Amino acid sequence: MSFVVTIDGPSAAGKSSTARALAERLGFRVLDTGAFYRAVAMKALREGHALDDAGAVARLAESSRVEVTGSPSAPHVLLDGADVTDAIRTPPVSEAASRVAALPEVRRRLVTWQRAMAETAPLVGEGRDLGTVVFPDADVKIYLDADLATRAERRTRELQSRGIAAVLAEVREDLERRDERDRTRADSPLRPAPGAHIVDTSGLDLARQVELVLAVVRAHPRCPQAAGSG
Numbered sequence: 001m002s003f004v005v006t007i008d009g010p011s012a013a014g015k016s017s018t019a020r021a022l023a024e025r026l027g028f029r030v031l032d033t034g035a036f037y038r039a040v041a042m043k044a045l046r047e048g049h050a051l052d053d054a055g056a057v058a059r060l061a062e063s064s065r066v067e068v069t070g071s072p073s074a075p076h077v078l079l080d081g082a083d084v085t086d087a088i089r090t091p092p093v094s095e096a097a098s099r100v101a102a103l104p105e106v107r108r109r110l111v112t113w114q115r116a117m118a119e120t121a122p123l124v125g126e127g128r129d130l131g132t133v134v135f136p137d138a139d140v141k142i143y144l145d146a147d148l149a150t151r152a153e154r155r156t157r158e159l160q161s162r163g164i165a166a167v168l169a170e171v172r173e174d175l176e177r178r179d180e181r182d183r184t185r186a187d188s189p190l191r192p193a194p195g196a197h198i199v200d201t202s203g204l205d206l207a208r209q210v211e212l213v214l215a216v217v218r219a220h221p222r223c224p225q226a227a228g229s230g
Contacts (some may be wrong), residue, residue, distance in 0.1 A: 001137070003028075003122040003224055005217050006130035009144035010190060011094075011178050012151035012158075014201045014209055018144065019126040021210045022217065023072035026124070026224070030072040031117050033127030033134070034097065036110050038088035039066045039079045041096035051099045058105035066113070072124075090164060091174065098178045101128070104187035122224055128182055131193030140217050141196040144209070150202045151175055 005022065007015050016032060023030035040061045041051070049056045067078040077085045087093070100106055107129075114134050117123060125134070131141035146154075152172035159166035182190040192198055197216050201209045217223055 001118050001135075002120065003222055004118050004135050004138040005124045005140045005142065006135050006138045006193070006196075007124065007126040007142045007144060007213070008128055008131050008190070008193065008196070010128075010146075010151065010182065011175055012155040013144040013146045014154075014204075014206065015126040015144050017206050018210055018213055019124045020072045020075070021206070022213060023124045025210075025214060026122070026217070028072075028122040028124045029117065030068075030075065031114060031123055031125035031127075031130075032068065032075065032077075033110070033114055033125065033130065035068060035075075035077045035088065036066050036113060037101045037106075038093050038097040039077060039084060040064060040106065040110070041100040042084060042088050042093045043079060044100065045093065045096055051096055052103075054103045054105045057100055057103055058109060061106050061109045086162070089162065091159070091166070095174065095178075098181050102181055102185040102187070107133075107187055128190045129188035131196055132191065133188045136193070138193075139222055140220050141193045142213055142216065143192040143196040143198045144213075145198065145200055146202040148172065148175060148179075 007019050009015050019030050043064060044051060044057050044060055049060060065080050068075050069078060070076040076083055077088060111134050131138055152168055152175055155175065156166045156168045156171045199209060199212055
């Protein structure tokens with residue numbers, strides 16, 4: 001396995017933005033595990049599968065092809081060859097992805113895809129269980145967190161910036177549901193990995209949280225860019 005950095009944490013804690021910025025600065029690949037779950041969930045919705053039918057959704061995942069192309073700062077998610085980058089970011093798909101991600105059969109399939117990405121090049125991965133389950137031997141483990149009010153405001157602004165109608169109170173309720181589901185599921189619950197560096201991003205802007213995480217990664221003796229610039 002190549003040098004791996006994992007960034008776990010709840011929704012809207014800043015994982016995706018931080019992972020992309022970190023990958024750009026270090027020249028690493030980036031793994032957005034949420035994109036995989038969202039793509040499978042969106043396909044399940046489109047094909048009318050019940051999201052609690054673990055067998056059907058697992059078979060759907062097995063027969064699907066999810067790819068991430070482009071640069072870390074401008075990734076494109078392809079589902080069976082079609083670009084679904086924007087389509088997988090809607091609130092209905094986010095809710096469906098949270099439910100699909102709770103299915104052990106689906107998680108096992110997607111973990112296989114995720115681990116394969118770390119075989120050939122240094123990687124920054126973000127998700128819910130990368131440091132605890134997918135890459136328990138990762139070189140650097142980060143856990144980003146923020147208070148619920150901050151995360152709800154961030155997610156509301158993000159949705160509105162993409163032209164999606166979003167009400168702060170409803171977004172907050174949705175995050176609370178997802179937090180409860182992620183933290184209490186029997187398979188791979190959301191929690192900091194042993195030895196993870198915990199960073200509270202509540203009062204931080206993106207630039208500051210990236211610098212904090214970058215300093216931790218570069219301090220690792222095996223980091224390919226530990227002595228580099230950028």
